[in-house]
Amino acid sequence: MRPSKLTYYADFVVYPAVIVGLAAVGVTHAGWAGRTEWLALTEWLAVAAAGFVIWTLLEYILHRAVLHRKTYFAPMHGEHHSAPLSFIGTPAWVSVSVLTAGFLLPVWLWVGFEIADGLTVGVMTGYWWYGLVHHIVHHHSSTPSPSYFNGLRAWHMRHHYSPKSGNFGVTTPLWDHVFGTAISSRSKATASS
Ligand SMILES: [Zn+2]
Numbered sequence: 001m002r003p004s005k006l007t008y009y010a011d012f013v014v015y016p017a018v019i020v021g022l023a024a025v026g027v028t029h030a031g032w033a034g035r036t037e038w039l040a041l042t043e044w045l046a047v048a049a050a051g052f053v054i055w056t057l058l059e060y061i062l063h064r065a066v067l068h069r070k071t072y073f074a075p076m077h078g079e080h081h082s083a084p085l086s087f088i089g090t091p092a093w094v095s096v097s098v099l100t101a102g103f104l105l106p107v108w109l110w111v112g113f114e115i116a117d118g119l120t121v122g123v124m125t126g127y128w129w130y131g132l133v134h135h136i137v138h139h140h141s142s143t144p145s146p147s148y149f150n151g152l153r154a155w156h157m158r159h160h161y162s163p164k165s166g167n168f169g170v171t172t173p174l175w176d177h178v179f180g181t182a183i184s185s186r187s188k189a190t191a192s193s
């Protein structure tokens with residue numbers, strides 16, 4: 001999907017608003033269970049952190065098994081690979097709807113609202129962070145000092161330009177190491193944008 005520049009950037013503000021809304025509802029609900037509030041809040045935060053980790057795995061699986069396979073979404077991702085600086089992405093209304101219908105509601109029916117809400121906040125925060133990291137590594141040039149983003153930029157450029165297939169994780173190399181798809185820094189990247 002090639003949205004307008006405004007739609008592309010809207011992702012970065014729509015998600016924080018949705019996340020804060022869901023978090024407010026979840027934290028209010030967390031007090032219902034009759035536990036002390038701090039305990040309920042700690043549990044909710046732990047669930048949200050688990051949701052963030054779940055996102056990093058989803059990010060890896062979706063990129064490797066959906067965007068790089070012969071699926072409906074593959075041509076869109078192919079466009080990103082041939083024009084990495086183009087503003088290609090999924091409009092926030094589509095991704096929010098998909099995450100609500102495909103994650104929040106089923107998990108809610110399965111394990112109840114509190115956990116579903118916390119997990120969804122974590123997953124959505126992960127998705128937002130993924131969008132931000134991916135934007136920064138492509139659109140902000142490398143600074144001379146090593147930094148978190150410079151490391152991820154070099155990592156993601158190997159995904160784009162190495163002759164090998166790998167480095168499907170964008171926000172973390174963790175799952176590539178787990179599933180054996182990490183491209184080591186000794187493998188040559190052939191371009192840097
Ligand atoms: Zn890719």
Ligand SMILES: [Zn+2]
Binds near residue numbers: 084
């Ligand atoms: Zn990219």
